[in-house]
Amino acid sequence: MTVGILGAGALGCTYGGYLHDAGESAHLIDVWDKHVEEINQNGLTITSGADERVVTPRATTDPDEVGVVDTLFVLVKATQTREALSNAAGVVGPETTVVTLQNGLKNVEILSEQVAEHQIVSGSTMVGATVTGPGSVRLYRVADTVVGGDDADRAREVVSLLEQTPLPASMVADPRAAIWSKQLVNVAVKPTAALTELPNGALVASEHVLSVMDQLLSETREVAAAAGIALDESDPLDRVIDACERTSEKHSSMLVDIEQERETEIDHINGTVAEYGASHGVATPYNDLVTALVHGKEATYLD
Incomplete structure (x- = not known):
């Protein structure tokens, strides 16, 4: 083949x-x-x-x-x-x-x-x-x-x-549940890493960052439910913490994009959660905010 x-x-x-x-x-x-x-x-x-x-x-x-x-x-x-x-x-x-x-x-x-x-x-x-x-x-x-x-x-x-x-x-x-399940990690980790400039382990060591991650996850799960996508995880924050601790020194790819002055995938991750939320009548203030703030960082170097 x-x-x-x-x-x-x-x-x-x-x-x-x-x-x-x-x-x-x-x-x-x-x-x-x-x-x-x-x-x-x-x-x-x-x-x-x-x-x-x-x-x-x-x-x-x-x-x-x-x-x-x-x-x-x-x-x-x-x-x-x-x-x-x-x-x-x-x-x-x-x-x-x-x-x-x-x-x-x-x-x-x-x-x-x-x-x-x-x-x-x-x-x-x-x-x-x-x-x-x-x-x-x-x-x-x-x-x-x-x-x-x-x-x-x-x-x-x-x-x-x-x-x-x-x-x-x-x-x-139906692969949508698998896709959205993986994106739960990305929704929480990528924008917070890009905005704080912290490696993965330091992200989840901060109660302040964890609080934001939890809100991002809660909104995303609510949007997925409204879109008819059944996610079977009761507490995805535990999976986010585990993933970050296993890669504690690693910089998330969205942070690497910021460091190397490249366009990020924010619109395809948190931005899309916000977009789906708007179409299904679900408020997503945390996803809206991190999307806007990452775009603000991009604006300092993108033409």
Whole structure:
């Protein structure tokens, strides 16, 4: 099977590298020239614990070199989805399955502007990885990937693909609950990290920050319920605390975006909670506030 990976960041390299190692024809598509050159010249190094392997997927900055693929994993930041998919339109045919495992709550809606909705498989992953340099990625957490979609056969095919790798995968009839469940962590951690500039462990060590996180979570769960999305967690704050304590020295990706003066995903996370809240008559003052404040920080460096 021919697999395209749109966005060769940490997750893109992990999925693409392992799929290539499993015998699939994987093509990494990214805009980082040095990263692409290193992969093509010396291979992609994936480190997981004591295991280090070098795999040799093809990498390119030009999607037209790839041609139409059977399956396309879209793993760019949510803010880049429209442009990236438009630039890579030539890799998507009428039978291509397009998979999103991105952060954010509107990925299917954005993809469906350019791809038929029955071709889209969406879901969430708790796999944790980081790019350590050009052509190199470190996997620090192996966890389940959950997918589903309008076309159950396509979702099963994605699970079968991933089952060839060390990354476990499963299928659900409706992936929205899995997507929103993961975003509970992001809703609480990402904006508070961006605004306080604290690493994850310090965030949850502060009672003041925890109080804000709790309000963000409460609003998000109320919005999800109003939208008909059943979340089964009684106290997601415990999961947020556990996740932050396990990555205590790590800077959340939204804080990294602020530090590196990039556009953040705030509109696709807390901003979307506020948007859904408005459409369902649920007040979201905390999500409104953090969205506005993160935009205020962005305004100090974005044109």
